Amino acid sequence: QSALTQPPSASGSPGQPVTISCTGTSSDIGLFNHVSWYQQHPGKAPKLMIYEVDKRPSGVPDRFSGSKSGNTASLTVSGLQAEDEADYYCCSYAGSSNAYVFGSGTKVTVL
C-alpha cells in the first residue's frame, strides 16, 4: 500500500488560512469516509485533529476543518496561530487486510 500524497510544506501568516491536500486512490480515500488527520509537534506523539473526513474531537479548535472530494482529502486551518506550527499527517482506511495508509506528511510553518 503506497503512502498518501501530501505537499512537503505549507505556510501562512498568523490569522491567514492554510489548506493541506492529501491524495489517495479509489481504494482508500475515494472508497471510504474514514479519513483522519493528525498533528505532530517535534518530539511528541501525534494528536487526532479530524476524523471521518470532517468531524472534530472534543477540544480541537473549530479553526480546523476537513473535507473530501473524490480521491483527495483536505485539512484547512482557517486562521493560523503560532501553536499550529507542526507536522500534519492524513490517514485513510484502505479496506483490504484491514490496512491503514498514512500520508507523507506536511510541515506547516507560521511565518
Added chain:
Amino acid sequence: QVQLVQSGAEVKKPGASVKISCKTSGYTFSNHFMHWVRQAPGQGLEWMGQANPNGITTKYAQNLQGRVTMTRDTSTSTLYMELSSLRSGDTAMYYCVREGEQLSGPSRNFDYWGQGTLVTVSS
C-alpha cells in the same frame, strides 16, 4: 483519564527480537481495537497492525507479516508488540495507539497515543 504508558527504549543487534509493552488505564480495555504505528527518524507514520478487542484476532501490515506479533493481556489491560529478525530499517519510534470508540462499527481513527518507545537496531 485515558493513559497509554509504553516501556522504555531498546537497543538491539540485527537479527534479534524486541518486545514492547503498553500499559493502558482510564477506560475499558476490552472495548477498543488497539494498534501499533511506527515512525523512522525524520520520516512519516507507518501502520503496523491491530489487535481486536477479543484479544484473539490480529491483522498485520503485509510488509511485516511473519515478523510481527501483537498480543493483549486483558487481566492487566496491557498490549504487547514483538518484532523479530530486526534490521537497521526497523530503527524507529514505536507508538501504541487506541482506536476510537465503536458506535455502529469500528471507528477507524486513532484517538489516544502512547508516548512512544525508541527501538534502535545497530551492530
